[in-house]
Amino acid sequence: MRALDVVWVGLGGGIGSLLRWWAGHVTGQHYHPSRFPLGTFIVNITGAFLIGYLSELFLVDWRDRYGTPLQAGVLTGFLGGYTTFSSMELDAAKLSNAGRTGYAWFYLIFSVVVGLAAAWLGVALARLQH
Amino acid sequence: MLNIIILVFVGGAMGAMLREFLMLSVPKIEGFPLDILVANVVAAFLLGWVTALYKRNILSGDVNTLAGTGIMGGLSTFSSMVYGPMVMLGTGQTRDIWTAIIYLLASIILGYIAVIIGLKLGGSDMPQPPVPMPRRDGA
Numbered sequence: 001m002r003a004l005d006v007v008w009v010g011l012g013g014g015i016g017s018l019l020r021w022w023a024g025h026v027t028g029q030h031y032h033p034s035r036f037p038l039g040t041f042i043v044n045i046t047g048a049f050l051i052g053y054l055s056e057l058f059l060v061d062w063r064d065r066y067g068t069p070l071q072a073g074v075l076t077g078f079l080g081g082y083t084t085f086s087s088m089e090l091d092a093a094k095l096s097n098a099g100r101t102g103y104a105w106f107y108l109i110f111s112v113v114v115g116l117a118a119a120w121l122g123v124a125l126a127r128l129q130h
Numbered sequence: 131m132l133n134i135i136i137l138v139f140v141g142g143a144m145g146a147m148l149r150e151f152l153m154l155s156v157p158k159i160e161g162f163p164l165d166i167l168v169a170n171v172v173a174a175f176l177l178g179w180v181t182a183l184y185k186r187n188i189l190s191g192d193v194n195t196l197a198g199t200g201i202m203g204g205l206s207t208f209s210s211m212v213y214g215p216m217v218m219l220g221t222g223q224t225r226d227i228w229t230a231i232i233y234l235l236a237s238i239i240l241g242y243i244a245v246i247i248g249l250k251l252g253g254s255d256m257p258q259p260p261v262p263m264p265r266r267d268g269a
Contacts, residue, residue, distance in 0.1 A: 001154060009150045010143035013204040017142020018135060021199055047209040055213065062214045063163075065153065072150075076210070080149060081142040083208035086173040089241040090181060093249060108238045115212040116219070123216075 005072040012077020019043075020082050037091035040084060041111060047083035048115040051075060052122025057129065134195055141200015145173070149205050162229060163214045166207060167237055173206035174241040178248020185254050211237055 024039035055062060058070055066072040088111055095104035149169045156165040177198055184194040215230035 001150070006147055006150060010147045013146020013149075014139040014143035017138050017145070017200055017204050020142075020203055021134070021138045044208040048212045051209040051213045052216065062210075062217050065210070066150065076150060076153075077146050079209040080207040081146045081204045084203045085170040085206035085208050085211055085237070085241060086177040086202045086245070087206075088208065089174040089238070089245040090177050092242055093178065093245045108242070111208075112212060112234050112238060115208060116216050119209075119213050119216040120220075123220075 001066050005066040008069050008073035009066065009077040009080075012073040012079075013081035016078040016081030016083075020084060037088075037095075037107065040087045040091055041107075041114075044083045044088060044111055045114055045118045047079050049118040049122040051079050052119035053126050054122075056123040056126035133192070137192060137196040138200045141196040142204035145201040145204020145206075147204075148201070149207065152205075161218070161226070162233060163210070166210050166214070167233070167240070170206045170211060170237060171240045171244045173202045175244035175248040177202040177206075178245035178250075179252045180248075182249045182252025182254035186252070 020043045023043050027039040027042060054060070054070070054074060060071055060075065064071060065076045088108065092104040092108050095101070095107060149166075152169045152172075153165040156168050158164075180189060180194060180198045180202065183189045184191070184198065189197075212234070215234050218226040218230040218233075221227075
């Protein structure tokens with residue numbers, strides 16, 4: 001890893017985080033525990049789709065996460081900043097605190113399963129373009 | 131508005147760079163993305179902690195935006211967490227498939243425990259006041 005990789009990761013992470021904040025903002029600033037955490041879900045699923053699509057399109061191994069602007073800036077930086085694991089877990093804790101622990105676990109597992117499917121769809125789409 | 135944009139951008143950049151440094155310092159295990167798991171669980175713990183302190187008015191809204199929305203969001207990642215296991219599932223090898231399933235389950239369970247511990251440490255297990263459910267009687 002070079003110093004330039006750190007710059008790319010930082011730049012991508014900043015832009016991705018802004019986009020995530022904006023997505024949360026437009027899907028509803030006020031999150032209600034009784035509803036589905038839509039903002040986090042949307043960024044995570046679209047981010048999973050993009051990482052699958054871009055990794056396959058540019059033939060980047062999932063273990064290689066820096067070295068080029070695409071790997072450091074987009075895959076590690078932008079998509080890492082855009083998607084979030086911590087907010088997903090906090091959403092689940094909020095649902096659990098609202099007395100909906102079963103729904104909280106459904107939300108976590110549903111996010112992961114749909115995320116896997118979205119990443120797979122991204123890979124499949126990129127393969128069609130090869 | 132500009133204030134929030136700067137805080138989220140700077141925080142997100144810091145978080146993503148921290149994750150990259152973690153990826154270099156966490157021991158490599160062949161075929162098991164331990165670095166991402168560590169970054170995610172640490173971020174979940176810290177987000178719980180920051181959220182609880184914010185709810186108790188110990189941290190300001192700006193600090194919460196910088197640290198909670200920015201740094202913890204940038205440090206944790208969902209896309210990398212699912213992409214590695216997706217590739218493993220696609221190999222069709224029994225060992226890879228089980229590694230992927232165990233990795234994903236370990237991530238969400240440890241992350242959940244971490245956020246709960248963070249909330250408790252910050253002195254709050256009710257980060258959100260209850261919202262009244264819609265009434266069914268039409269009133």
